[in-house]
Amino acid sequence: EAGVTQFPSHSVIEKGQTVTLRCDPISGHDNLYWYRRxxxxxxxxxxxxxxxxxxxxxxxxxxxxxxxxxxxxYSTLKVQPAELEDSGVYFCASSQGRTxxxxxxxxxxxxxxxx
Amino acid sequence: AQSVTQLGxxxxxxxxxxxxxxxNYSSSVPPYLFWYVQYPNQGLQLLLKYTTGATLVKGIxxxxxxxxxxxxxxxxxxxxxxxxxxxxxxxxxSGWTDKLIFGTGxxxxxxx
Numbered sequence: 020e021a022g023v024t025q026f027p028s029h030s031v032i033e034k035g036q037t038v039t040l041r042c043d044p045i046s047g048h049d050n051l052y053w054y055r056r057x058x059x060x061x062x063x064x065x066x067x068x069x070x071x072x073x074x075x076x077x078x079x080x081x082x083x084x085x086x087x088x089x090x091x092x093y094s095t096l097k098v099q100p101a102e103l104e105d106s107g108v109y110f111c112a113s114s115q116g117r118t119x120x121x122x123x124x125x126x127x128x129x130x131x132x133x134x
Numbered sequence: 135a136q137s138v139t140q141l142g143x144x145x146x147x148x149x150x151x152x153x154x155x156x157x158n159y160s161s162s163v164p165p166y167l168f169w170y171v172q173y174p175n176q177g178l179q180l181l182l183k184y185t186t187g188a189t190l191v192k193g194i195x196x197x198x199x200x201x202x203x204x205x206x207x208x209x210x211x212x213x214x215x216x217x218x219x220x221x222x223x224x225x226x227x228s229g230w231t232d233k234l235i236f237g238t239g240x241x242x243x244x245x246x
Contacts, residue, residue, distance in 0.1 A: 023177065050232065061138075062178075062224065064233040075231060110177065118232040119166040119185045125177035 021045065023126035025111050031132045037099040040129045044093070044113030050074075051094050052114075052123060053086060057107040065109075068094060080105075101133045136161045136227050140237035148245050153197075153212040155240045157225030160206065167208040168226040168234065169199055178224065184208065195219070220244045 024043045032038050044051045053065040065084070066076040070091035079086070083102070088094040098105050108130050112123040141156040159165055166185050170178040182193025189201040195218075199210045208225060222241045226234040 052233065054234075054236075059238075061238045062234075062236040064235070067232055075233060078233070112178075114232075118228045118234065122180050122183075123234065125170075125179070127175065127177045 023111055023113050023124050025109075025126040025129050027129060028127065029130045029132075031134065032101055033134055034103055035100045037097065038101055038131060040096045040098075040109050040111075040131070042094045042096070042111030042113075042126060044111070045124055048113035048115055048124075049091065050114045050116065050121075050123075051088060052112040053094070053096055054110040054112065055107050056110065056128075057104075062110065065096075098131075101131075103133050106131055106133045136163075136165070136229055136235045138225050138227050138235055138237035140225050140240050142240055143238065144241050144243065146243040146245060147215045149217055150214050153210070153215045153219065153242065155210040155223050155225075155242065157199075157208045157210065157237060158206050159208060159225070159227045161227055161229055163229040166228045167199075167201060168228070169193065169197070169208075169210050170224045170226060170236075172222045172224065172239075174221075181210070181223075215242075215244045217244050217246065 026041045051068040056062040064078040067074045068088045085097045108128040110128045112125045114121045114123045137160045139158045168183045169181040182191045184201045192198045225237045
């Protein structure tokens with residue numbers, strides 16, 4: 020069974036540009052999460068999809084970030100326009116159900132560098 | 135609100151020595167507690183979790199953790215370190231929502 024995949028693995032863009040990160044969850048997982056780790060700090064929750072609906076987007080930093088999950092399958096996270104402070108590693112995770120009962124499986128992350 | 139504190143951003147041990155990684159949490163609801171490990175260039179992998187029941191939880195690769203409510207702790211231990219244990223370890227908590235709240239991570243180095 021394929022795990023959570025993320026694309027690209029690395030992205031270097033200039034301030035003001037747009038970047039789109041993609042996450043493909045494990046097949047059949049209705050729950051999809053995005054997290055971000057800024058260098059030296061903790062991994063922080065961004066948002067949670069259940070199928071195609073946003074269940075919790077309380078961690079989204081501002082309106083420059085837009086997350087979508089087309090048809091309840093893969094998800095994209097767009098940053099437009101990117102700022103220096105957006106640099107970090109963006110992780111995607113998926114699970115079959117509620118966090119206490121089901122494991123969140125993480126992808127390898129996308130390392131975003133904004134220069 | 136929930137939070138996690140991991141004491142020590144770096145821990146070094148000799149191969150064969152005890153591994154102890156500390157985690158304290160704060161939660162206004164009964165917590166679910168997790169330890170994840172990240173090996174270089176890989177995603178986070180679940181080591182073990184506590185939800186309810188037995189407070190001593192055994193995980194993969196010989197790791198275990200004990201939930202101590204009175205101390206609000208969930209420290210990770212392994213009796214004998216192996217070179218392959220070198221990685222970054224994250225403690226996390228969740229509660230009535232599904233999101234994970236992580237600590238800042240502890241990088242474990244194992245010396246021969």
